[in-house]
Amino acid sequence: MELAYRTDRGQVRTQNEDAVLILGDEHAGIALVADGMGGHEAGEVASELVIEQFRRAFPTLPTSPMEMEQWFRDNVELANEQVLAFSKQSNLVMMGTTIAGVCWHDETIVIVHVGDSRVYALRDGALHQLTEDHSYVNVLKQLGELTEEEMRVHPKRNIITRAIGSNEHVEPDFQVFAEPEFDTILICTDGLTNHLTDEDILLVLERPISADVKADQLIDQANRLGGSDNITVAIVQFTDRKRG
Amino acid sequence: MRSGERINDRYRIEQQIGSGGMANVYRAHDEILNRTVAIKVLRSEFSHNEQFIRRFEREAHAATSLNHPNIVAIYDVGDEEDIYYIVMEHVDGMTLKQYLQEEYISVEEALRIMGQICDAIDHAHANRIIHRDIKPQNMMIDQNGNVKVTDFGIAVAMSNATLTHTMSVLGSVHYFSPEQARGKFADEKSDIYSLGAVLYELVTGRVPFIGETPVAVALQHLQDDPIRPMDLNPKIPQALENCIMQALAKSPGARHTSVASFKKDCMTALDPARANEPKRVNAEQDAFDQTLVMAPVVPEETMPPSEQTVKPVAPVEPKPDTPKKPKKRKWWLWLLLVLLLIGGGIGAYVVADEMSRAVVPDVVGMTEDEATTELEASGFVVDVTERASDNIEAGNVISQNPPAGRKPKRGTTITLVVSAGKETVRMPDVEGLSQNAAERTLKDLDFTDIDIQKEASETVDSGDVISQSLSPGEEVVPSEVTVTLVVSTGSNKIELANLAGYTFEEATTYAEQNNLKIVKRDEYSTSVPSNQIIRQLPTAGTAVDPGTELTVIVSLGVEPTDASVEREVSVEIDPPAEGETAEPVEVVIRTVDARGEIEVLRDKITETTTYSYTLVIAPDEVGTATIEVDGEVVRTDSVTYAQAKDAQ
Numbered sequence: 001m002e003l004a005y006r007t008d009r010g011q012v013r014t015q016n017e018d019a020v021l022i023l024g025d026e027h028a029g030i031a032l033v034a035d036g037m038g039g040h041e042a043g044e045v046a047s048e049l050v051i052e053q054f055r056r057a058f059p060t061l062p063t064s065p066m067e068m069e070q071w072f073r074d075n076v077e078l079a080n081e082q083v084l085a086f087s088k089q090s091n092l093v094m095m096g097t098t099i100a101g102v103c104w105h106d107e108t109i110v111i112v113h114v115g116d117s118r119v120y121a122l123r124d125g126a127l128h129q130l131t132e133d134h135s136y137v138n139v140l141k142q143l144g145e146l147t148e149e150e151m152r153v154h155p156k157r158n159i160i161t162r163a164i165g166s167n168e169h170v171e172p173d174f175q176v177f178a179e180p181e182f183d184t185i186l187i188c189t190d191g192l193t194n195h196l197t198d199e200d201i202l203l204v205l206e207r208p209i210s211a212d213v214k215a216d217q218l219i220d221q222a223n224r225l226g227g228s229d230n231i232t233v234a235i236v237q238f239t240d241r242k243r244g
Numbered sequence: 245m246r247s248g249e250r251i252n253d254r255y256r257i258e259q260q261i262g263s264g265g266m267a268n269v270y271r272a273h274d275e276i277l278n279r280t281v282a283i284k285v286l287r288s289e290f291s292h293n294e295q296f297i298r299r300f301e302r303e304a305h306a307a308t309s310l311n312h313p314n315i316v317a318i319y320d321v322g323d324e325e326d327i328y329y330i331v332m333e334h335v336d337g338m339t340l341k342q343y344l345q346e347e348y349i350s351v352e353e354a355l356r357i358m359g360q361i362c363d364a365i366d367h368a369h370a371n372r373i374i375h376r377d378i379k380p381q382n383m384m385i386d387q388n389g390n391v392k393v394t395d396f397g398i399a400v401a402m403s404n405a406t407l408t409h410t411m412s413v414l415g416s417v418h419y420f421s422p423e424q425a426r427g428k429f430a431d432e433k434s435d436i437y438s439l440g441a442v443l444y445e446l447v448t449g450r451v452p453f454i455g456e457t458p459v460a461v462a463l464q465h466l467q468d469d470p471i472r473p474m475d476l477n478p479k480i481p482q483a484l485e486n487c488i489m490q491a492l493a494k495s496p497g498a499r500h501t502s503v504a505s506f507k508k509d510c511m512t513a514l515d516p517a518r519a520n521e522p523k524r525v526n527a528e529q530d531a532f533d534q535t536l537v538m539a540p541v542v543p544e545e546t547m548p549p550s551e552q553t554v555k556p557v558a559p560v561e562p563k564p565d566t567p568k569k570p571k572k573r574k575w576w577l578w579l580l581l582v583l584l585l586i587g588g589g590i591g592a593y594v595v596a597d598e599m600s601r602a603v604v605p606d607v608v609g610m611t612e613d614e615a616t617t618e619l620e621a622s623g624f625v626v627d628v629t630e631r632a633s634d635n636i637e638a639g640n641v642i643s644q645n646p647p648a649g650r651k652p653k654r655g656t657t658i659t660l661v662v663s664a665g666k667e668t669v670r671m672p673d674v675e676g677l678s679q680n681a682a683e684r685t686l687k688d689l690d691f692t693d694i695d696i697q698k699e700a701s702e703t704v705d706s707g708d709v710i711s712q713s714l715s716p717g718e719e720v721v722p723s724e725v726t727v728t729l730v731v732s733t734g735s736n737k738i739e740l741a742n743l744a745g746y747t748f749e750e751a752t753t754y755a756e757q758n759n760l761k762i763v764k765r766d767e768y769s770t771s772v773p774s775n776q777i778i779r780q781l782p783t784a785g786t787a788v789d790p791g792t793e794l795t796v797i798v799s800l801g802v803e804p805t806d807a808s809v810e811r812e813v814s815v816e817i818d819p820p821a822e823g824e825t826a827e828p829v830e831v832v833i834r835t836v837d838a839r840g841e842i843e844v845l846r847d848k849i850t851e852t853t854t855y856s857y858t859l860v861i862a863p864d865e866v867g868t869a870t871i872e873v874d875g876e877v878v879r880t881d882s883v884t885y886a887q888a889k890d891a892q
Contacts, residue, residue, distance in 0.1 A: 011705070012705070014292065014294075015292075038289060039287070039289030039290040039292075040288070040289040040290065040291070040292040041289060042289050092289055093263075093287075094266075094289075136458075136459055136462070137427070139459045139463075140425075140426075140459075140462070140463070140466075143463065145425075145426070145463070145466055145467075146426065146427075150426065150427060153427070154426075154427030155427050156427060157427075161457065161459055207745040207746075208745070208773060208776075209744060209745035213742065213744055213745055216742050216784075217741070217742060217745070220741045220742055220784075221741070224741065226706075
């Protein structure tokens with residue numbers, strides 16, 4: 001198994017409000033990204049608080065699928081409390097963050113997300129987006145009110161409908177996979193997907209190169225196409241399964 | 245900010261009076277002009293994003309051009325040590341939203357409030373400023389019932405604040421139009437929709453759509469019809485409901501053509517002449533709904549035109565589709581009759597009065613001097629105000645009030661609006677904006693001739709404006725000038741991507757797209773598959789000029805090696821006859837192979853001997869050995885590369 005991550009400020013922003021964490025090995029691990037928001041310092045703190053929560057919780061990662069989901073739920077809830085507490089104490093009303101991530105134990109993979117950061121899986125040469133963005137435009141798209149193209153240029157495409165730190169309770173989405181036989185998992189913030197299409201991502205993930213170089217190439221490409229936001233990727237590559 | 249703190253050594257903060265996601269509002273004292281002002285201060289966590297701040301200031305500056313009794317005046321925009329602020333007129337009152345929560349509002353009062361809001365928005369539209377965020381929270385009402393609209397154009401600054409994404413930015417979903425929900429650019433028609441939504445709330449006490457989440461509300465704007473206002477408040481006359489429903493039409497084209505026409509529509513809604521107006525059916529409703537509504541409606545105890553209307557109105561006839569015009573005339577007939585009955589005294593007065601009156605001549609289109617002479621000759625006083633006009637030549641009269649044909653008393657002041665020529669605007673500063681934003685800013689101000697030139701720049705980001713041909717602040721007529729914008733194509737230098745893992749074809753495409761000369765160098769590799777890039781020169785991340793040579797080292801795959809094979813040959817010598825000694829023979833073995841031509845062996849033998857030799861064969865070549873005995877070739881041994889490989 002290969003693990004790789006990169007986080008980049010992009011070409012426009014003056015700060016990087018994204019945060020990322022990968023811990024573990026082929027038996028058990030977690031990989032997460034968080035995209036903070038709320039202006040100067042607020043965004044950086046929010047995403048870092050979430051990452052820190054999981055860094056500390058990692059040793060308690062359980063082994064059964066049911067418990068893994070509950071573990072995710074509990075820690076997202078704890079992270080939410082911390083961000084809320086910080087924003088109240090510092091009077092940062094717009095503070096919040098997304099989260100997207102996976103944890104794995106042997107053949108089980110659990111996926112969590114809140115907001116518009118995404119989890120993709122590559123399996124048998126096809127790329128699957130496993131998460132549905134919790135965003136205003138995606139809701140309208142699902143209801144048939146917006147086309148894919150209208151969605152990409154909508155001035156409010158950056159508005160998310162769920163976030164960590166915006167409410168007393170946070171409602172994450174979970175998915176549990178037993179023996180999913182993924183070749184590669186990619187977790188990323190919208191800084192990547194604002195610029196790269198699924199085809200672009202697939203092309204890079206399929207190359208017979210190390211996860212490190214893939215991460216570099218994804219970030220490079222997003223930056224070349226404008227790098228309008230912070231860009232973060234985390235890659236989990238199951239090498240043992242690769243090339244049969 | 246704390247009370248007592250000072251901004252710019254001039255404004256002393258007194259008290260926080262409001263707060264929002266992006267800014268807080270304080271009451272403050274302007275110590276130079278000795279007056280109370282309101283100061284909106286950008287929250288400090290947003291005061292580090294330059295792009296956002298520039299927009300915040302620009303929009304605020306745009307709004308300073310508005311001068312109207314129903315618009316909160318903006319006095320000053322500035323910054324001091326990371327504190328960005330807008331100084332505004334202080335309105336001693338509350339927001340319309342708060343007012344609505346505290347007070348019960350009659351239909352008449354609602355219309356009185358609405359009329360003022362319409363005047364404000366109409367004035368803004370005349371100055372080509374779209375509000376885009378009309379909501380009761382953005383309106384102040386004072387103790388005398390005067391309404392003032394605020395936050396002009398701030399909505400644009402907000403929505404461009406790419407640094408935020410949370411639901412509260414969607415904020416005013418209750419009042420925004422379907423096209424805004426879809427992400428289309430908002431225009432005058434969007435403001436009319438929002439005005440309709442505010443009027444809906446004023447007369448029914450609730451917003452048109454109620455949902456659990458902002459997204460749910462946005463969806464209803466796109467898909468649903470609101471509950472009919474008359475179902476919520478039976479005191480609303482049909483004409484007013486119709487007016488609201490038209491403003492709230494999903495399609496912008498179905499709404500009123502202008503704020504003025506919307507205003508006229510709602511202000512006349514209590515007019516008895518409109519009492520029997522049929523229910524409006526919005527075109528986008530489906531046929532089923534329409535047939536239902538078009539069927540004759542039996543009026544429930546005949547619609548009360550309004551509670552305030554006092555008796556002498558002609559009795560409302562029960563037939564719902566009485567034509568409206570005749571009734572109006574009837575009303576005037578009644579009045580006339582009453583006047584005639586009152587009789588002679590008044591008649592005499594009217595005649596005497598006639599002497600002191602004069603007919604206003606039509607002076608529209610004349611020069612100011614001609615018009616003044618003509619009006620003064622009829623005994624009127626002339627008052628002139630100037631206004632910009634694109635059609636009327638400077639110095640000519642655009643309009644007059646009272647209009648021609650009226651018969652006011654001599655000495656009445658006739659107001660002339662005289663053209664000041666084409667409207668000039670102050671050239672905005674668009675340097676540093678994206679090309680799109682710059683063009684939109686200019687088009688909003690009616691600049692039509694915009695010339696874009698591209699140029700590389702090391703300092704200005706790609707797509708942003710480097711310079712403009714007209715300097716900011718210059719007074720120009722937008723329709724008469726060409727604005728040349730020089731837009732950056734970004735740094736000329738190209739930061740090289742990491743091409744490792746690309747195929748050579750992909751790398752070639754990359755080089756073409758980035759205007760680089762690609763040079764291919766082949767190399768064998770055990771780790772990189774054939775035709776993929778192993779590495780590159782210069783290395784990834786290096787910034788290079790266009791046209792630079794980019795050398796890519798392309799894998800040939802695993803290097804093939806020479807195959808060597810051991811061969812044996814036995815040279816047989818017949819044993820000599822009894823008693824004879826063997827005559828020695830000379831054996832020579834030569835090889836021609838990857839090593840060249842080699843004489844492997846030269847020997848003299850008298851008995852059968854077996855020799856071995858090696859052939860080294862390059863890929864796709866053949867190695868050959870010749871065995872000579874006493875100068876005569878006795879055998880040729882050829883081995884192909886494939887055979888040698890197999891033998892290995």
